[in-house]
Amino acid sequence: MSIFRKVTLKTLLVNKTRTIVTIIGIILSLSMFTAVTVSVSSFQDYLLKITMHREGSWHAAVSITATDMESISSDKSVDSVTFLRSIGYARAEGSTNPDKPYLYIGGMDQTAEDILPINITDGHMPENDDELLIPEHLSYNGGVQYDLGETIILEIGDRISTDENGAPYILSQDTSYLYTKEELEKQGFSKTEINNHDTEVLSPRFTRTYTVVGFYERPATEPFSAPGYTALTADSTAYTEADSYTAYICFHNPKDTIPWVEAHYPGIGSQINYSLLRMYGASFESSYNSVLYGMATILICIILFGSISLIYNAFSISVTERTQQFGLLSSLGATRHQLVHSVLFEAFSLCIIGIPLGILAGIAGIGVTFALLGSSMSNLLFGGQGVAFALHVSPSAVICAALIGLLTVLISAYLPARRSAKLSPIEAIRQTTDIVIRARGVKTSRLIYRVFGLSGMLASKNFKRNRKKYRATVISLFVSVV
Numbered sequence: 001m002s003i004f005r006k007v008t009l010k011t012l013l014v015n016k017t018r019t020i021v022t023i024i025g026i027i028l029s030l031s032m033f034t035a036v037t038v039s040v041s042s043f044q045d046y047l048l049k050i051t052m053h054r055e056g057s058w059h060a061a062v063s064i065t066a067t068d069m070e071s072i073s074s075d076k077s078v079d080s081v082t083f084l085r086s087i088g089y090a091r092a093e094g095s096t097n098p099d100k101p102y103l104y105i106g107g108m109d110q111t112a113e114d115i116l117p118i119n120i121t122d123g124h125m126p127e128n129d130d131e132l133l134i135p136e137h138l139s140y141n142g143g144v145q146y147d148l149g150e151t152i153i154l155e156i157g158d159r160i161s162t163d164e165n166g167a168p169y170i171l172s173q174d175t176s177y178l179y180t181k182e183e184l185e186k187q188g189f190s191k192t193e194i195n196n197h198d199t200e201v202l203s204p205r206f207t208r209t210y211t212v213v214g215f216y217e218r219p220a221t222e223p224f225s226a227p228g229y230t231a232l233t234a235d236s237t238a239y240t241e242a243d244s245y246t247a248y249i250c251f252h253n254p255k256d257t258i259p260w261v262e263a264h265y266p267g268i269g270s271q272i273n274y275s276l277l278r279m280y281g282a283s284f285e286s287s288y289n290s291v292l293y294g295m296a297t298i299l300i301c302i303i304l305f306g307s308i309s310l311i312y313n314a315f316s317i318s319v320t321e322r323t324q325q326f327g328l329l330s331s332l333g334a335t336r337h338q339l340v341h342s343v344l345f346e347a348f349s350l351c352i353i354g355i356p357l358g359i360l361a362g363i364a365g366i367g368v369t370f371a372l373l374g375s376s377m378s379n380l381l382f383g384g385q386g387v388a389f390a391l392h393v394s395p396s397a398v399i400c401a402a403l404i405g406l407l408t409v410l411i412s413a414y415l416p417a418r419r420s421a422k423l424s425p426i427e428a429i430r431q432t433t434d435i436v437i438r439a440r441g442v443k444t445s446r447l448i449y450r451v452f453g454l455s456g457m458l459a460s461k462n463f464k465r466n467r468k469k470y471r472a473t474v475i476s477l478f479v480s481v482v
Helices: 003-014 016-055 066-073 181-186 191-196 254-264 274-280 287-321 323-331 336-382 395-421 425-430 446-465 467-481
Strands: 060-064 078-091 102-108 120-123 131-135 151-162 168-170 201-216 228-234 245-251 270-272
Touching: 003 016, 003 336, 016 274, 016 287, 016 336, 016 395, 060 066, 060 254, 066 078, 066 245, 078 201, 102 151, 181 191, 245 254, 254 270, 254 274, 287 336, 287 395, 287 467, 336 395, 446 467
Parallel strands: 102 228, 131 201
Antiparallel strands: 060 245, 060 270, 078 102, 078 151, 078 245, 120 201, 131 228, 151 168, 151 201
């Protein structure tokens, strides 16, 4: 350790009161920085959980056949995937929604609950392919009511339409209900209009008996224009080329989602979970991150400005006390760089203590705040939805607060150190820049003397003699109010 560092540490130990006050200032600054960065990370985590709860944790969904399953599962960029078999459509007898007359039966694999937005409100998940999970909106949107434990018999088949050449083709959930010819006749369409209108029929393939074992919230994966209410069952049947599937994919890096889909499954038949990717900052939409990070930046700048003013005062006093010491060191051959480095080493030494304590204080403070107000905030923002607003301390938030705090302290120490290092050894020893005696008298208002007495008058004169020294204090008070 160099002689300059030893002298610096000795000075800190001798001036214990000033050292403690400076550390407290660093702790206060770091606690505020940490509160802002941790608040941002907590909001991001909460919004991410809300989105996963409502939309699911999948990044992309593609329509595939059994041949594609192995290639998707073995793709190095894919983290996890679940497959939903399209078992078929069945009439939702008694449906009052003319655009949604079907139940769409989907077969889940074992990982579906971890990736798809399946939020059960009553009952439990299907354990075999004889049990069925019914969506809640079948009751309030379609007017069809089932009871828990009820047995229902469904005639399941495919929606069939024909192209311009009369060739039949199968319709999916992405195609809205086209109506049958009989329904169009009831609506008053002429034969010519019916012939020019796309129609569909339900072609039954088999009959199946199910037991209703649960109800769940309307899935976000079901398009609003879909003709069928999505009912789910456990899929234990072997994969076959005759069936169609939807693969819901999670990638290791969410930013790979859009390029991967465009490269492998462009166009119709693919879907991207933009709501979730936006939370990851991987949707190429900057509005969300711009607002959140912009607000945090403004708050950090205000705190930064006030913290520099506060900590600058402490180091200004320290440098003033060491001015004679710097003069003696300069006369012995010390360079300006060594003197400035000595003050920066002092700042860094105080940061070793102040920054960890400040981060812990900030986390504790904002943690107590969220513990007291978290449930109210979650109810206010999204009505709860089963996701609690809680403290989330990300490594990036802590590192960001620590770096900003370190930068603040170093700037606060560098400014007075640079000014003092410019003094000649004689000026530093005599402290001619710190003690200025003016020949003319300093006048104060008589009103000040009458209101505040002798002490007020002396304070006013002292302020007028040292305006620059009080300027930082005034600025600190101003920023505190802001």
